[in-house]
Amino acid sequence: MSDKDDIETEATPTLENVDSELAKNSESVDQSAKPESKPEPVVSTRKRPESKPSSDLETSEVLPVEASQAAGKETVSKDEPQTGWGYWGSWGKSLLSSASATVATVGQGISNVIEKAETSLGIPSPSEISTEVQYATGETNAKENENSLMTGPFGVFSTISTAVHSTGKSVISGGLDALEFIGKKTMDVIAEGDPGFKRTKGLMNRNSTLSQVLREAKEKEEQWTSDEATTDADKKTHYGLLFDEFQGLSHLEALEMLSQESEIKVKSVLNSLSGEELETLKLELEQLKEAFSLAEFCEEEEEEEKGDEDFTKEITELFSQLHVSSKPEKLARARNTAYEWIRTSLAKPLEEKEEGENQLEGEKTEQINKNSIEDIHAFAIRSLAELTACSIELFHKTAALVLHGQKQEVTAIERSRTLSQMTLVLCKELSCLSKEFTTYLTTAGASNSASYIQDAFQLLLPVLEISLIENKTESPEA
Amino acid sequence: MEAIWLYQFRLIVIGDSTVGKSCLIRRFTEGRFAQVSDPTVGVDFFSRLVEIEPGKRIKLQIWDTAGQERFRSITRAYYRNSVGGLLLFDITNRRSFQNVHEWLEETKVHVQPYQIVFVLVGHKCDLDTQRQVTRHEAEKLAAAYGMKYIETSARDAINVEKAFTDLTRDIYELVKRGDITIQEGWEGVKSGFVPNVVHSSEEVVKSDRRCLC
Numbered sequence: 001m002s003d004k005d006d007i008e009t010e011a012t013p014t015l016e017n018v019d020s021e022l023a024k025n026s027e028s029v030d031q032s033a034k035p036e037s038k039p040e041p042v043v044s045t046r047k048r049p050e051s052k053p054s055s056d057l058e059t060s061e062v063l064p065v066e067a068s069q070a071a072g073k074e075t076v077s078k079d080e081p082q083t084g085w086g087y088w089g090s091w092g093k094s095l096l097s098s099a100s101a102t103v104a105t106v107g108q109g110i111s112n113v114i115e116k117a118e119t120s121l122g123i124p125s126p127s128e129i130s131t132e133v134q135y136a137t138g139e140t141n142a143k144e145n146e147n148s149l150m151t152g153p154f155g156v157f158s159t160i161s162t163a164v165h166s167t168g169k170s171v172i173s174g175g176l177d178a179l180e181f182i183g184k185k186t187m188d189v190i191a192e193g194d195p196g197f198k199r200t201k202g203l204m205n206r207n208s209t210l211s212q213v214l215r216e217a218k219e220k221e222e223q224w225t226s227d228e229a230t231t232d233a234d235k236k237t238h239y240g241l242l243f244d245e246f247q248g249l250s251h252l253e254a255l256e257m258l259s260q261e262s263e264i265k266v267k268s269v270l271n272s273l274s275g276e277e278l279e280t281l282k283l284e285l286e287q288l289k290e291a292f293s294l295a296e297f298c299e300e301e302e303e304e305e306k307g308d309e310d311f312t313k314e315i316t317e318l319f320s321q322l323h324v325s326s327k328p329e330k331l332a333r334a335r336n337t338a339y340e341w342i343r344t345s346l347a348k349p350l351e352e353k354e355e356g357e358n359q360l361e362g363e364k365t366e367q368i369n370k371n372s373i374e375d376i377h378a379f380a381i382r383s384l385a386e387l388t389a390c391s392i393e394l395f396h397k398t399a400a401l402v403l404h405g406q407k408q409e410v411t412a413i414e415r416s417r418t419l420s421q422m423t424l425v426l427c428k429e430l431s432c433l434s435k436e437f438t439t440y441l442t443t444a445g446a447s448n449s450a451s452y453i454q455d456a457f458q459l460l461l462p463v464l465e466i467s468l469i470e471n472k473t474e475s476p477e478a
Numbered sequence: 479m480e481a482i483w484l485y486q487f488r489l490i491v492i493g494d495s496t497v498g499k500s501c502l503i504r505r506f507t508e509g510r511f512a513q514v515s516d517p518t519v520g521v522d523f524f525s526r527l528v529e530i531e532p533g534k535r536i537k538l539q540i541w542d543t544a545g546q547e548r549f550r551s552i553t554r555a556y557y558r559n560s561v562g563g564l565l566l567f568d569i570t571n572r573r574s575f576q577n578v579h580e581w582l583e584e585t586k587v588h589v590q591p592y593q594i595v596f597v598l599v600g601h602k603c604d605l606d607t608q609r610q611v612t613r614h615e616a617e618k619l620a621a622a623y624g625m626k627y628i629e630t631s632a633r634d635a636i637n638v639e640k641a642f643t644d645l646t647r648d649i650y651e652l653v654k655r656g657d658i659t660i661q662e663g664w665e666g667v668k669s670g671f672v673p674n675v676v677h678s679s680e681e682v683v684k685s686d687r688r689c690l691c
Contacts, residue, residue, distance in 0.1 A: 245525070247522075247523040247524070247525070250523035250539075251523065254520065254521055254523075254552075257555060258520075258552070325516075325519070326519055327516075396520070397519045397520065400519050400520035400549065400552060401519055403552075404520070404548045404549050404551070404552065405519075405548075
C-alpha cells in the first residue's frame with residue numbers, strides 16, 4: 001500500500017479491528033493512509049500542535065527502558081525479553097481506535113472530547129447495551145446518552161462504583177458475586193467500545209472470574225494478532241496484552257485466589273458462630289465493609305499538578321500505614337518514568353532536535369512527526385498498563401502480607417480505610433497521567449485501569465475480614 | 479513475528495529461602511543481577527520467550543515462589559498448574575541441599591494428578607571456595623530422583639540460559655512424544671498460535687476487514 005513499509009513504526013495506527021462502519025467515520029484518524037493530504041492529522045495534532053518535534057531517534061532511545069538497562073553478560077538475555085514485547089494483540093488498540101474515532105468526529109474542547117469519548121465508553125443502561133452496533137458508528141448515540149450518563153473522565157469508574165453501591169448489600173454476603181457482576185460490567189464496557197472485542201462477549205455469560213474473562217479475551221486477541229500478522233507497532237498499543245506483559249493478569253489471578261480462600265474461611269467462621277458472638281462479629285464486618293465502599297471519585301476541578309515527590313510521598317505514607325512490608329517503589333518508579341518521558345519528549349523545544357535532522361526535509365520530517373505521535377500513543381498505553389499492573393501487584397502483595405505477614409499493630413479497619421484511600425489516589429493518578437496524554441489518547445485506558453484497580457481493591461475485603469477474625473481470636477479484648 | 483510461539487509452559491521455581499531463586503529468574507528474564515533484593519512475598523511472575531529450535535519459540539511463564547515457610551500455603555497452590563520446575567539449593571548452604579528431599583515430597587503431594595519435570599539446580603556456583611555440597615553428591619541425588627543436575631550463578635551469568643532452555647527442551651520433547659498433553663483445566667502447557675501464511679500486505683488488509691464484520 002505504501003512504499004515506506006520499511007519504516008516500522010509508521011504502520012497504520014488504527015482500524016484493523018474496527019468494523020468498516022467505524023472505519024468510514026474515522027478516516028481522519030488513519031494518518032498514514034494519506035500521508036500527503038494534510039500536514040497535521042486531525043486527531044493527533046489538534047490539541048498539542050507544539051509537540052511535534054519528538055524525534056524518531058529519541059523516542060526509540062527512551063522506549064525500551066528495560067532493555068537498555070538489561071544489557072547483561074548473557075547476550076541472549078539482552079535480546080529475548082524484548083521479543084516478549086512483540087506480541088500485543090489488538091483489543092486495547094481497537095478500543096482506543098474506536099474511541100479516538102469518536103474524538104475525531106467531535107472536534108471540540110478537550111473536556112468535551114473527553115466526555116464524549118467517555119460517554120461512548122460508559123456503561124449504558126441495559127436497554128442501551130443492545131444498541132452497541134450503533135455505538136461504533138459514532139457520536140449520535142454518544143450524544144443521546146450524554147445526559148443520562150455520568151460525566152467526568154471516569155465514566156466507567158463511576159458506573160462501577162455505582163454497581164458496587166447498588167449491590168452493596170449482596171457484597172456483604174457474597175463479595176464475589178458482586179465482583180462477578182462488576183467484572184461482567186467491565187467486560188460490557190470494553191465490548192461496547194471495541195467492536196472486535198464483541199467476539200468474546202459470550203464469555204461473560206459464563207460463571208468465571210474477572211481475570212479469567214480478561215485472560216481469555218487476551219488470548220483470543222493474541223490469536224487474531226498472529227493470524228493477521230499485524231505489525232509490531234500495532235502490538236505495542238494493546239492495553240490488554242500490555243497489562244498481561246506487566247504481569248497484571250497474573251497478579252490479579254493470584255489476588256483472586258487469596259480473596260476466594262479468605263471468603264470461604266470467613267463464611268465457615270460465620271457459620272460456626274451463633275447468638276451474641278455472631279452479632280458482634282457481623283457488626284464489625286459491617287464496619288469493615290463500610291470502609292470498602294469507595295468515596296465518590298469525582299474529578300477535581302483542575303487539580304494542581306502534583307510533583308513526583310508528592311505522589312511518591314503520598315503513596316509511601318499510605319503504605320506505611322498499612323503496616324505491610326511491601327513497598328510501592330516499583331509503582332512510583334513506573335509512574336515517574338512515565339512523567340519523565342512526557343517531559344522530555346513533549347516539552348522539548350524544536351531546536352534541540354535539529355542537529356541530527358537538518359538533512360531531513362519535507363516528507364521525511366513529516367514521517368518523523370507521525371512516528372513520534374504513534375510512539376506517544378504507544379507509550380501512553382504502555383504507561384497506563386504498567387501502572388495498573390503495578391497497582392494490582394501491590395494489592396496482591398498486600399493481601400499476601402495481611403494473611404501471612406508478621407503480626408502488626410494495626411486493625412483491619414484501619415487498613416481498610418487506608419486501602420480505600422489508596423485506591424482513590426491510584427485512580428486519581430492514572431487519571432492525571434491520562435490527561436497528560438489527552439491529545440493522543442482518549443480516556444479509555446484510564447477507565448480500564450481504574451476499574452481494574454477498584455476490582456482488585458474489592459478483592460481485598462474478604463482478606464481483611466479473615467484478618468479481623470484472626471486478630472479477634474488472638475486478642476480477646478478486641 | 480516474534481509474537482508467535484508454539485507452546486506456553488508454566489514453570490515453577492522452588493527451594494529454601496535465600497538460595498537465589500528470584501535472582502536466577504531476574505537474570506534470565508531481565509538479563510541483570512540485583513545485589514540486594516527483598517524476600518519474595520507469596521509469588522511473583524515473570525515471562526520470557528525461548529527459542530528451542532530455529533523458528534520454534536516457547537513462551538515461558540515463570541512462577542517465582544517465596545522460600546519462607548509462612549507463605550507455603552500460597553506457593554503450594556501453584557504446583558498443580560506447572561509443567562516444569564527448577565528446584566534450587568545453594569551450594570554454599572548444606573542445609574538447603576538437605577531440604578531438597580522435603581521439597582520434592584511436598585510437590586509430590588500437591589501436584590496430583592499431574593507431574594512436574596524438575597531440574598535440580600546448584601546455585602551460586604561462583605562461590606566455589608565456600609562450597610559445602612560437592613557436585614558429585616548433588617548429581618547422585620538428582621539421578622536418584624530422575625532429575626538432571628546443573629550448577630548456575632546468577633551473579634556471573636553461568637548456565638542460567640542453559641538451565642531454563644534445557645528444561646524447556648526436555649518438556650518440549652515430552653509434549654511432542656505425547657507423554658505430556660494439553661488438558662482442559664490445566665495450565666501447565668498451552669498451545670500457542672501458528673500464524674497463517676500471509677504473502678502480501680494487501681492480503682493482510684483484506685483478511686482484517688473480513689474478520690471484522
